[in-house]
Amino acid sequence: MNAPAALLAISVILLLVHIFLQAFLTTRELGRSWNAGPRDGGETPKSVYAGRAMRASANFRETYPAFLALMLLGDFAPNNIMLTVAGGSIWVLARIIYIPLYLSGIPYIRSIVWLISIFGLVIMLVAAFWR
Template identity: 60%
Template sequence: MEMLPATATVFATLAAWSVVLLVAHILLQGFFATRELGSAWNAGPRDEGRKPEGVLAGRAGRASANLRETYPAFPALCLALAVTGDPSGWGLIGAYVWFAARIIYLPLYLAGIPYIRSLVWLGSLAGLAAMFLSVVL
C-alpha cells in the first residue's frame, strides 16, 4: 500500500477540523436564537415566521452565513492539494491562514469590531488564493 505524503494528511486533517468550525458556527447561531426565542420555537416548525432580532443572534447568523459563502472552496482546495501535492508549500500556508482567519473572524464579528474583522476576512481570502494558485501553477 502506498503511503500518502505528509502534506496530504495535513490537508485532510485541516479539512476535518474545518467541519468542526462549521458546526461551531451553526451551534452558536442556534444557541443565540434559542436563547432569544425559546426552546419551543427551536423545536417547532417555525411556521409563524418569527426570526431572532437580538444583536448576538443576528451577528452569529451573519457570521455563519459569511463562512458558508466561502466554505465549499476550502475542502475542495484541500482535496486538490492532497491529490496533486504542494511542492511550494504555499498551499499549506494558505490553508493554515484560512483556518486561523476563520477562527479569529467569529469572535471579532460577535464583538462587533469593524475594520479588523474585514482585514481578517481578507486574510482568509488570501489563504484561499494561495491554495488555489498552488493547485493551478
C-alpha cells in the same frame, strides 16, 4: 493524520461551532418550543448577538466550499501541497479569529481578517496550478 486531513477536520469543527453558536443564541431568544417546532412563522431573532452569529455563519459558508474544493484538490493532485497547507492554515486561522471579532462588532479589523482568509484561498488556488 496528514496536514490536509487535519485542516479539513478542523474546518468541520469550525462549521459546527458556527451552527451551534447560531442555534444557541437563537434558541436563547426565541425559546425551545420555537427550536423544536416547524418554524413556519418565519420568525428571526432580533438580538444583536443572534443576528451577528447568523451573519457570521452565512459569511463562513460563502467561502467554505472553495476551501474544501481547494484543499481536496491539493491533497488529491498535490502540485505543491506545502503551499496548499499554508494557504489552508491561513484560511482556518483567519476564520477562527473572525468569529469573536464579528460577535464583538469590531469593524475594520474584522474586514482585514476576512481579507486575510481570502488571501489564504488565493494561495491555495495558486498552489493548484503551481508546477
